[in-house]
Amino acid sequence: MSLNKTGPIIAFFLSVAVSSWAAPEVRLKDIASVGGVRENQLVGIGLVTGLAGRGDSANSQLLKNAVANLVKHFGFDVSAKDVRSRNCAVVTVSAVVPAFMRAGEKIDVTVSSLGDATSLERGVLLQTPLRAANGTVYAVAQGAVDVSHDRAQTKMVGTVTCGAIAERDVASTFAADNVVRILLRNPDFATAAAVQAALAARFPGLSVAVRDSSLIEIAVPEGRRQDTVRFVAEIESVSVTPEPSSKVVIDSRSGVIIMGERVKIGKVAVSYKSANVTVGSYYSPQSDKKEQFVIQDTVTVEDFVKTVRDIGLDTETIIEIMKAIDRAGALYGTLEIK
DSSP states (O other): EEEEEETTEEEEEOOOOOOOOOOOOOEEHHEEEEOOOEEEEEEEEEEEEOOOTTTSSSTTTHHHHHHHHHTTTTOOOOOOGGGGOOSSSSEEEEEOOOOOEETTTTTEEEEOOOOSOOOOOOEEEEEEEEEEEEEEEEEEEEEEOOOOGGGGTOOOOOEEEEEEEEEEEEOOOOSSSGGGEEEEOOOHHHHHHHHHHHHHSSSSTTOOEEEESEEEEEEEEETTTTTTHHHHHHHTTTTEEOOOOOOOETTTTTEEEEEEETTTOOSSSETTTTEEEEEEEOOOOOTTTTTEEEEOOOOOOHHHHHHHHHHHHHHHHHHHHHHHHHHHTTTSEEEEEO
16 A cells, blocks of 8 residues: 555555455355254243232233133132232243254243333243144243343343243154255355255265255255255255355444455445545546545455545444445445445
């Protein structure tokens, strides 16, 4: 980089050397998942007791009905209109269960107030059935609610560690019709083709079909159909060189900029507030009392951001310049603003 000052004009020249770059080799399991193997969500409506005046208001119709229905199961005939309590709260109870769960396993649950209670601290969740989207009960939750310190301001959300017990097995199907489906987490045709090539090299004669940028289907060989788990484990361990990311992600709140290593910026000139930034041959010596920053040739976003930071431009200015470059069509990648 060389520096040339003429009056108010400051020119920064960045020479970019093209160096050899090798994408990392990763396991297939690190960039993809097996079709059918996924987590499942459960939810239920329950009652937290023992809140010592911090529960739902006494005139809450939701609480009245919940308490009346609860005691009715134990042989008490109490009308909902006769219920008066500030020690209970109606809550939602949710959990995420793994792809493979067996009856008797314990899982954590999250408890969240559904009414107008002021706190769930030191409350006890009463037995609550947890259902899947199909309405089937897969677990039952109960236990003391823990309101952690990071939730101490509201105290309306808590957890019951290992508070739910699985009532039935959850078993995902991962080799239906003797076909294993591989789903790329970041769909990309080049990466899908690289996966197909890596599998063909590791398992000569294996039938591998790339259906689209996300889906790769693998036919389980006849000799491995009695050992599908080990076969899938071997597939997941195959080393693949994925296509580098072509995204630039900017978190405008924190000022964090994340960029793919190969994303480049073409020849462009950008003027923002008191700064003019030029990439390539668009440089003009007429600055009209503005600072002129010139970067020669096409550069990567990583080099560009580093250079303008070294120059002294603040994060807000860099973000606005990146937006302008993208609008000008000079960003060779995808810009995402969070």
